[in-house]
Amino acid sequence: MPGSDDAHPQDGTAAVSGPEQHGAAPAADTSHGDPGHGGKFRRSAPALALAALGVVFGDIGTSPLYSMRTVFTIDGGIVKPIPEDVYGVISMLFWSITIIVSVKYVLVLMRVDNHGEGGVMALAALARRLYARRPGGTTVFLVIGIVGVSLFYGDSVITPAVSVLSAVEGLGTATPSIAHFIVPIAAVILVLLFVVQRFGTAKVGASFGPVMLLWFVVIAVAGVPMIVKHPGVLQGLSPTWAIAFVFAHPFISFIAMGAVVLAITGAEALYADMGHFGRMPILRAWFFVVFPALVLNYLGQAALVLDDPTTTKDPFFLLFPNWAQIPVVVLATAATVIASQAVISGAFSLTRQAVQLGLLPPLTIRQTSKREGGQVYLPAVNLLLFIGVMAIMLTFRSSAALATAYGVSVTGALVTDTLLLLLVVKALWRWSTWKLVVVGVVFGGLELTFLAGNLSKIAHGGWVPLLIALAVVTLMTTWHRGRKLVQEERRVREGSLSDFIDKVNADHVPRVPGVAVFPHPNKETTPLALRANVEHNGVVHQRVIIVSVLTANVPHVPAPEAFSRDELGHSDDGIDHITIKFGFSDDQDLPNAMRAACLSDVLDLEPGSMDEASYFISRGALRTGTRKGKHGMVAWRRKLFVAMAHNAADPAARFGLSPRRTVTMGSDVEV
Numbered sequence: 001m002p003g004s005d006d007a008h009p010q011d012g013t014a015a016v017s018g019p020e021q022h023g024a025a026p027a028a029d030t031s032h033g034d035p036g037h038g039g040k041f042r043r044s045a046p047a048l049a050l051a052a053l054g055v056v057f058g059d060i061g062t063s064p065l066y067s068m069r070t071v072f073t074i075d076g077g078i079v080k081p082i083p084e085d086v087y088g089v090i091s092m093l094f095w096s097i098t099i100i101v102s103v104k105y106v107l108v109l110m111r112v113d114n115h116g117e118g119g120v121m122a123l124a125a126l127a128r129r130l131y132a133r134r135p136g137g138t139t140v141f142l143v144i145g146i147v148g149v150s151l152f153y154g155d156s157v158i159t160p161a162v163s164v165l166s167a168v169e170g171l172g173t174a175t176p177s178i179a180h181f182i183v184p185i186a187a188v189i190l191v192l193l194f195v196v197q198r199f200g201t202a203k204v205g206a207s208f209g210p211v212m213l214l215w216f217v218v219i220a221v222a223g224v225p226m227i228v229k230h231p232g233v234l235q236g237l238s239p240t241w242a243i244a245f246v247f248a249h250p251f252i253s254f255i256a257m258g259a260v261v262l263a264i265t266g267a268e269a270l271y272a273d274m275g276h277f278g279r280m281p282i283l284r285a286w287f288f289v290v291f292p293a294l295v296l297n298y299l300g301q302a303a304l305v306l307d308d309p310t311t312t313k314d315p316f317f318l319l320f321p322n323w324a325q326i327p328v329v330v331l332a333t334a335a336t337v338i339a340s341q342a343v344i345s346g347a348f349s350l351t352r353q354a355v356q357l358g359l360l361p362p363l364t365i366r367q368t369s370k371r372e373g374g375q376v377y378l379p380a381v382n383l384l385l386f387i388g389v390m391a392i393m394l395t396f397r398s399s400a401a402l403a404t405a406y407g408v409s410v411t412g413a414l415v416t417d418t419l420l421l422l423l424v425v426k427a428l429w430r431w432s433t434w435k436l437v438v439v440g441v442v443f444g445g446l447e448l449t450f451l452a453g454n455l456s457k458i459a460h461g462g463w464v465p466l467l468i469a470l471a472v473v474t475l476m477t478t479w480h481r482g483r484k485l486v487q488e489e490r491r492v493r494e495g496s497l498s499d500f501i502d503k504v505n506a507d508h509v510p511r512v513p514g515v516a517v518f519p520h521p522n523k524e525t526t527p528l529a530l531r532a533n534v535e536h537n538g539v540v541h542q543r544v545i546i547v548s549v550l551t552a553n554v555p556h557v558p559a560p561e562a563f564s565r566d567e568l569g570h571s572d573d574g575i576d577h578i579t580i581k582f583g584f585s586d587d588q589d590l591p592n593a594m595r596a597a598c599l600s601d602v603l604d605l606e607p608g609s610m611d612e613a614s615y616f617i618s619r620g621a622l623r624t625g626t627r628k629g630k631h632g633m634v635a636w637r638r639k640l641f642v643a644m645a646h647n648a649a650d651p652a653a654r655f656g657l658s659p660r661r662t663v664t665m666g667s668d669v670e671v
Contacts (some may be wrong), residue, residue: 031588048281050289052210053216055345056282057264057271057290058338059159060101063210064294064333065166065316065596067093068397070259070299070403072312081309083232087451088245089256090236090302093263094295096446099351100414101267104443106286110279111269112424118274119346120148120413121353123420127349128428132175141420146359148416149350150472152268154409155466156347157388159265160340164189164408168341170329173317182195183397187390189596193337194386195346198377214295215335216330221321223300230303236657250638256300258453261407263298264337268413272346322520344385357477358483361648380647392464405461407454409469482641494525498548498569505573509540515605515613516541521548521654523566523577529616529665536665537667541614543605544575549582549655556583562593563602567604578602590615590654617652 071089072079114122124145131141164186174177227233235241246253257460274282301315311318320328354360366377396402422440425431431439454462518527527546534540566577578594591610598607633641652662 031136049285052281052285053212054276062336062339064158064261064297067262068315074259081305086302087236087241091242098485113540119272119350121350128425133217146476151409151412152466153472156343159343161393162399162402163336163339167332170317173314174325187212194581200386211229211334220293226300226303233303243395261450265410269346271340272349348378361644366648398453405464410463411451418443478637478640497526500526511542512539515543518546520546528618532665546577547578557581558570559600563597565602615657617664619664
């Protein structure tokens with residue numbers, strides 16, 4: 001994550017930085033995120049798989065709560081509880097999970113990671129690197145990535161609301177008299193969920209893992225008696241029933257597809273959370289626990305519907321005997337909290353990647369694990385998701401109403417991932433055209449059908465995730481464009497560092513005692529604070545150290561490898577450049593790092609001298625100029641950019657700089 005020198009202006013100024021300041025996109029990783037590679041995943045495979053159950057699979061694992069119910073209640077019950085329809089639905093559901101989740105995400109997409117990170121932004125970043133030399137290619141991938149992550153945010157807002165509501169609504173099935181308490185109970189649960197996010201996914205996963213393991217055992221066991229009673233339901237596992245259903249009832253099957261897609265919600269979160277645990281723990285948990293449990297439960301629900309057509313109103317909870325329904329409601333509530341955790345942690349991962357790509361302003365990012373680099377907490381994102389989730393839940397007030405809004409963002413994200421996947425594997429694995437066509441038809445064809453089936457829901461709530469996605473697209477494109485404009489002007493104002501040093505030496509600028517440290521992302525241009533100090537104060541400190549910070553994708557960087565020094569062509573002028581590498585678990589305390597550089601003899605200074613060093617942050621006040629059209633932004637976007645920049649993370653706090661030893665200098669920057 002090179003450098004600071006974030007142009008965080010004060011007083012109407014804002015932080016302006018991009019990936020070069022807050023983390024360039026990670027390089028492609030051929031390790032596929034396997035445990036133990038690069039020192040990332042040190043826990044045992046069973047422990048990681050159990051933790052993954054507690055974070056990754058909550059969303060897709062709780063889909064049985066509402067998927068089958070929605071299929072048989074959609075459009076007033078257009079899908080009938082008769083063998084032909086039931087077998088067709090269970091076949092569509094089983095093969096959708098198999099093709100999209102098991103094959104596409106777990107076996108294929110999770111092999112295409114970006115230095116261990118997954119998700120649409122990591123995929124877009126990898127595509128940009130692979131096609132970097134093709135004109136206009138990087139822009140296309142950037143746009144696709146923005147659309148994909150925007151749709152995921154829509155999913156992230158709806159998932160906690162629909163999941164928790166669907167579980168708590170089980171109280172209405174077991175005890176109808178307390179139905180009016182459902183929304184307040186769900187609200188309290190969601191408040192607690194967002195409060196505990198600050199403790200990190202490692203601790204959350206450790207406590208949630210055993211709960212999810214119990215959940216999958218319970219739903220699997222619940223399905224078995226009905227399968228034994230009606231073994232004919234196993235016919236539904238044959239793809240022929242889905243094909244026959246489509247040809248016999250094309251319109252009904254098309255409507256059903258809009259509900260069947262609910263069974264694969266969470267696939268994108270599964271991929272986005274790969275950076276938290278690695279590929280293999282997720283793969284093992286899916287094939288050995290999650291997938292079998294889901295199949296058994298869906299088959300059990302299908303058999304129940306065939307046995308008693310009146311159970312279509314809530315086949316999941318009615319699959320259990322009366323005495324077990326309340327305990328199952330409690331367990332389901334816990335599981336849906338975990339479902340919410342899956343998308344929340346996925347949103348954290350994708351937001352960090354968006355910051356690294358320069359699509360969002362620098363945000364406060366807290367590393368919550370000393371061993372896994374992907375485990376992060378973003379307070380601002382947590383707060384915004386909480387507000388969105390509560391607003392959605394209090395507006396719709398039932399999982400049935402929310403289910404109509406759910407599928408649009410899910411299917412849109414699926415299609416986006418498939419498009420990026422085809423482009424990446426073409427360049428990375430050099431797949432032949434026929435392979436790309438087959439994969440595109442199988443994955444893309446199914447997902448486009450899902451998308452088409454959900455477009456009819458836009459007027460009935462499907463506009464909600466689309467509105468959220470549009471807002472995110474607007475924010476990202478505004479920040480990306482504004483940041484480029486500011487960087488262009490800053491480069492002009494900064495000028496060449498080499499020329500600046502030559503001029504300082506030639507003009508014999510007076511030197512004052514002390515050490516001045518200038519965080520800056522590179523050694524080619526001059527920190528604005530350094531230039532301002534010379535222009536306005538007419539002096540240069542006796543020792544000037546320009547510092548660029550990098551974050552490596554390992555927990556810790558040994559001292560010998562953490563520092564590199566460049567005298568910038570002059571060995572006797574007291575102006576040096578130093579690069580400091582931090583591990584992702586290292587505290588990015590710049591003063592301590594500078595003292596360590598002195599102890600390592602990288603800098604020829606006494607370690608104690610750094611206690612009195614002054615740190616100069618380069619910031620320039622943002623001014624809304626008059627440029628627009630090709631070389632600028634319209635007025636409302638300029639104002640939005642400045643507002644976003646106002647709320648960016650403070651580099652002084654991020655690097656542990658004391659306010660008493662920190663000076664902010666710079667010049668106005670027009671946007």
